[in-house]
Structure formats: C-alpha cells, structure tokens
C-alpha cells in the first residue's frame with residue numbers, strides 16, 4: 232500500500248512536473264514566436280497586412296484626407312513638412328466661422344469657445360505632448376517669429392558672453408535668425424555663431440562633440456539653440472544631456488522643436504529647458520503655416536528682469552480691458568502673448584491637440600518605431616535586389632531617430648524622385664540628393680511601406 236501510494240504520488244508528481252514544464256516550454260515558444268514576429272519582418276503584402284491588423288492606430292488613417300494620384304490615395308511621406316488634413320478639422324473652423332457670422336464681435340466673449348481666451352484650451356493637451364506644466368505652454372504667431380521673440384528674452388549677450396552654439400546645417404530660417412539677432416546686438420556672425428560640425432565622412436553630429444564644443448566655448452557661451460530633431464537627417468539630439476551641459480557652462484538653452492513636437496517624447500520641464508518653440512503644421516497636422524507653440528520654463532515666469540516684446544494679450548487677463556498704461560504680464564507662458572488671437576488659425580490646431588490627447592504619445596511612439604523599422608527593412612531589401620545603392624543617413628539607433636529616414640541616393644538622381652511622385656509616393660527632395668521619408672504613425676500603414684518598396688524597385692529598374 233505504502234509502495235503503491237508512493238508510486239501513485241510519484242507518478243502524479245512527475246505528471247504535474249511534466250505538465251508544468253510542458254506549459255512553460257509552450258509559453259516560452261509562444262513568447263519567442265511573438266518576439267520573432269515583431270522582430271523579423273517580411274517583404275510581402277500579407278506580412279504588411281498582418282502588421283496593419285495588429286496596429287491599434289490603423290483606424291486613424293480614416294480620420295485623414297489623402298490626396299489622390301492616378302485615382303488612388305497617395306503614400307504620404309511628407310508629414311515632416313506638412314501633415315495631412317484631419318477630417319475633424321473642418322468642424323472646428325466652421326464653428327468659428329458660424330460664431331463670427333451669428334455673433335460678430337460678441338463672439339469674443341459669448342461664443343461656445345470664446346475667442347478671447349481660446350488659447351487656454353491648449354494648455355492641458357499641449358503640455359502633455361511636450362512634457363510641460365500647463366502654465367509653461369502657449370500658442371501664438373509662427374515658429375521663426377516665436378524663436379525671435381524668445382531670443383529677445385533669452386539671448387542677452389554681454390561683452391564677454393555673447394556666443395550662440397547651433398548645429399551645422401541648421402534649418403536655413405534658423406541660420407538667418409541667428410545672423411540677424413547677432414547683428415541686432417552689434418556682434419559679428421562669424422565670431423558669435425559657433426556651429427557644431429559633423430566629422431569628416433559622417434552624417435550625424437556626435438553628442439560628445441556637442442558637449443566638447445559647449446565646454447570649449449565655456450565662459451563666452453550665451454545660448455545653445457539647436458533643432459531637437461534635425462530636419463535633414465532626422466537625427467534626434469539628447470536634449471536632456473545637452474541642456475544640462477549648456478547650463479553648466481552658464482548659458483541658456485532653447486530648442487527648435489519643429490520636427491520634434493508630436494513626433495518624439497519630450498520632457499521639457501524635467502529637462503530644465505529654458506525655452507522652446509515649434510510649428511504645428513508638420514506632425515501636428517494643423518494646416519499650412521499655422522500657429523506655433525511655445526514653452527517657457529516655470530523658473531522664468533516671475534523674473535521681472537527678463538526683457539520681452541510685450542503686447543496687450545500678455546497683460547493681466549482680468550485687467551486687460553481696463554486699458555491701463557502699465558504692462559503687467561501674466562505669470563506663465565501666456566505672458567509672452569502679444570496680439571489678440573488668430574482664432575481661425577488656432578481652430579485646426581485645437582482639433583489636432585485633441586486628437587493627440589485621445590491617443591497619447593506613448594501609443595504613437597510605439598507604432599512610430601515599428602513602422603520606421605519596417606520601412607528601413609523594406610529599403611534594405613530593395614537595396615539588395617537592385618543595382619544602385621542607397622544609404623540611410625538617419626541614425627539606425629532607435630534612441631537617435633524618430634519618424635524620418637533620410638536616404639542618400641547613390642547613382643540615382645531627381646528622375647527617381649519624379650518617378651515616385653508620378654506614381655503616388657509623396658516624398659521630398661533635398662539637395663544634393665537626399666529624399667526624406669516620414670512614415671507618420673497617425674496615417675501611414677505598413678501596407679504603404681510594402682507598396683512603396685515595390686514602386687521604388689520599379690523606378691530604379693526603369
């Protein structure tokens with residue numbers, strides 16, 4: 232009996248153990264399969280469709296209006312220049328148009344979304360997008376204008392500390408801005424503007440070179456102002472580390488976030504960034520030339536020493552219409568407002584931030600990384616199949632890139648670009664021979680990436 236009991240239990244024990252191990256092996260294999268599935272891509276339509284089926288943002292494609300070429304909706308890669316029009320935007324504009332028609336001047340205070348404080352609706356959703364306190368963000372003007380205005384406050388050169396560090400090949404508007412600011416303060420651009428160069432034969436700027444340059448300029452450094460994501464290469468800078476290094480050298484640090492807002496995870500408050508500005512017409516889909524967003528760190532809000540170019544919309548909200556002569560700035564980024572709001576331009580931006588708020592940056596970023604990697608894979612596959620070769624100059628490391636791959640076309644010229652455009656792939660060409668591809672996660676699909684690869688191959692093979 233004892234023996235039997237032992238055998239029985241031993242069997243039971245063995246069975247339980249085997250069942251357990253089998254289960255563990257099965258779970259392990261399942262995990263491995265999922266892992267392999269997400270890591271090993273295939274250049275087939277079925278595979279791309281499978282990725283689309285798993286994509287929780289897939290339904291958002293239907294929220295956007297796509298231009299058509301040859302009767303088919305385009306594959307849109309230029310959301311880093313101008314985002315597509317969301318269908319919901321029109322209702323936001325119509326609302327303002329209707330209020331204007333029905334209420335005229337009364338609309339400033341009595342419309343459903345009164346115009347006089349329309350911008351305050353951005354504080355919450357926009358602060359989440361850029362990692363700020365609601366009081367640290369505002370929307371106004373346009374990007375270069377805002378950067379100029381912020382430089383009025385934060386570029387305060389002295390005889391000994393007057394230099395600006397920026398990146399080599401900054402977006403031209405930023406270069407003109409630096410030159411004109413430096414002139415305005417009576418310095419010479421060739422002396423006061425210090426560019427961080429790429430190393431010979433390299434396409435991207437190394438963090439260690441940024442830090443070394445900050446160190447080298449040291450006591451002469453007044454301001455570091457760099458594009459958080461480089462417009463040409465798509466390189467993402469380590470803003471936290473660079474901001475800390477700029478501060479250590481005694482300088483102010485600002486960021487041009489044109490290619491970063493709505494594209495990458497930003498923690499502007501925690502990174503202790505002094506100021507930043509971005510446009511809303513790229514990843515944030517607010518329409519051509521539309522309003523810009525600004526960030527001004529809380530630590531500067533009560534500093535009455537900071538100069539600024541003022542206007543009545545930055546004045547104490549409760550007393551604005553008392554028409555007093557002395558400027559009393561709002562404590563917060565809104566204190567940098569100047570004119571009454573361009574409500575018709577803010578309306579599409581509001582539609583956009585509300586869409587971002589509904590989705591959240593984390594979900595967007597997860598898809599961004601997957602679709603960018605899939606596009607990279609497709610490019611590599613096509614490169615193997617054709618004669619000419621192309622080189623992706625965007626960093627391959629996911630921490631240093633976001634929603635853009637810039638491709639240097641060796642041996643292919645503008646005719647390839649023209650072929651892509653004629654065949655429904657909207658991309659852009661940057662001299663001397665780079666095409667930029669932004670597979671924006673909100674409205675690009677994995678299937679788009681597959682079809683793009685096929686069109687690219689046909690274009691190269693002629």
Ligand SMILES: Cc1ncc(COP(=O)(O)O)c(C=O)c1O
Pocket residue numbers: 373374375376402404405458462487489490510520
């Ligand atoms: C990095 C960067 N800075 C500045 C600008 C200029 O913006 P805006 O014309 O809205 O002032 C752009 C794009 O146009 C840009 O990509």
Ligand SMILES: Nc1ccccc1C(=O)C[C@H](N)C(=O)O
Pocket residue numbers: 311312313462489520
């Ligand atoms: N706003 C524009 C109007 C006309 C032509 C281009 C633009 C761009 O935005 C270019 C973009 N900043 C870029 O990174 O190329």
